[in-house]
Amino acid sequence: MERVLVHTCCAPCLTGVHYRLKEEGYEAVSLWxxxxxxxxxxxERRLGELLKYRGLTGIEVIVIDEYPLKKFLKGLIIADERGTEARCSYCIGMRLKRTAEEAKRRGFDYFTTTLLVSRHQPHELIRDLGRRIGRREGVKFLYIDFRKNWKDSVRISRSLHMYRQGYCGCILSEAERYRVEWEEGKDYLKEKGVDIWFG
Known part of the structure; x- marks a missing residue:
């Protein structure tokens, strides 16, 4: 059986990817x-959910618990000055590169990512980065359009009462996502005649 190292952004996304890979005859190992x-x-919360999923399914999980906050943020801000696509490319590319390195070092046949299950992620960018990084690192990127399994991931993760986050993880994405809700809330208050001063 061919082995796939799966970069895992979160446990809910892994559920659908894990299901599909098993269906197609691959042995999946999760990389955090x-x-x-x-x-x-x-x-920490997302890692905790992944470890809970491991306990329920027996999937092997490799945890790289490095958290180079300042280095990541510095690169993110520089990339963001070139636009959202450059920012996402930096963030996704960094994680795929590390996954490819680990896949090669540990003798996996392929590497892939749970990011491919999300309808909100830049799918073509992920595919192209994965292929390019795979060629450079000498390990095959397994491209499967896991978006077809998005509903499976929602169904499975809800049935397991998993925490389902509302943003990709990047602090800039989080601000953009919740700022929209804040602005909508302000508009609603104004419509209702609530007199609140917003600087």
Missing amino acids: YNPNIHPFTEW
């Missing part, structure tokens, strides 16, 4: 490497 997730308490 996510210095992009902020704040640190969010990183």
Whole structure:
């Protein structure tokens, strides 16, 4: 059976990917490497959910618990000045590179990522980065359009009462996502005639 090292952004996304890989005859091993997730308490919470999933399913999980916050943020800010795609490319590329390095070092046939299950992630960018990094590192990137398994991941993770986060992990993404809700809330208050001063 061919072995796939799966970069895992979170346990809910892994559920659908794990299900699909088993269906297709692969042995999946999860790799946790996510210095992009902020704040640190969010990183801990997501890792905790992954370890809970391991306990329920027996999937092997490799944890790289490095958290180079300053280095990551410095690179993120520089990349973000070139736009959202450059920011995402930096963040995704860093994690895929580490996954490919570990896959090669540990003798895996392939590497892939749970990011491919999300309808909100830049799918083509992930695929292209994975292939390019795989060629450079000398290990094959397994591209599967896991978006077809997104509903499976929602169903499975809800049935297991998993924490399902509302943003990818990046602090800039978190601010963008929740800022929209804040602005909508302000508009709602104004419509209702609530007199609140927003500086």
